[in-house]
Amino acid sequence: MAENPHQTTFSGPHTTVTRAPTPHIGRRNDGIAIFELRVVRGHPTVIKYKWSSHRRSPQKFTAWFRNVKTQEHYKAQQTVWTSDGHGQLKVTSLPRIIEEYQLVLTQYNNYSNDYAHSSNFWIRPGDF
Numbered sequence: 001m002a003e004n005p006h007q008t009t010f011s012g013p014h015t016t017v018t019r020a021p022t023p024h025i026g027r028r029n030d031g032i033a034i035f036e037l038r039v040v041r042g043h044p045t046v047i048k049y050k051w052s053s054h055r056r057s058p059q060k061f062t063a064w065f066r067n068v069k070t071q072e073h074y075k076a077q078q079t080v081w082t083s084d085g086h087g088q089l090k091v092t093s094l095p096r097i098i099e100e101y102q103l104v105l106t107q108y109n110n111y112s113n114d115y116a117h118s119s120n121f122w123i124r125p126g127d128f
Contacts, residue, residue: 031057032082032105032115045127047076048088049103051116057082061105061115063089068100068120073111080105091127098125 031054038048047065063077076089094101100120107113 030115032061034103034105034116034118037103037118037121039121041124041127043126043128044090044092045123046088046090047103047121048086049118050086051082051105052085053082058107058115059083060108062107062109062111063087064104064106064111065089065091065094066102066104066111066117067097068102070099073104075111076103078109091123094123094128096128098123 032051033053034049034051036050040046040048059082061080061082062075063080064073065076066073074093074095076093077087080087089103100122102120103118104111104114105116107115
């Protein structure tokens, strides 16, 4: 996992938890921010995440995995309801490419309009 001075990371044999105290927010009025990302290693690996929002936030958004190197997007979950505040995604929507990824929350079904993205995390051979 890439070092970032603005995040706290805890690792164990099966879980990596990343808390980002200053998350990236794509646009000011969306109000959606990822404040915790947990990579739970397994077969398949699951990404658990939490976000915050406010009354002007959209009612729903789409979650994607973005390959950091190629910038390709892979749809992880088409409809995520903003009011939930937490979710989990299996990495099975990814091709079996061992690479560094980000979780990206975007306008519903439109990856070019991102609301927030996580810090980078690695997908390993045993994650599928």
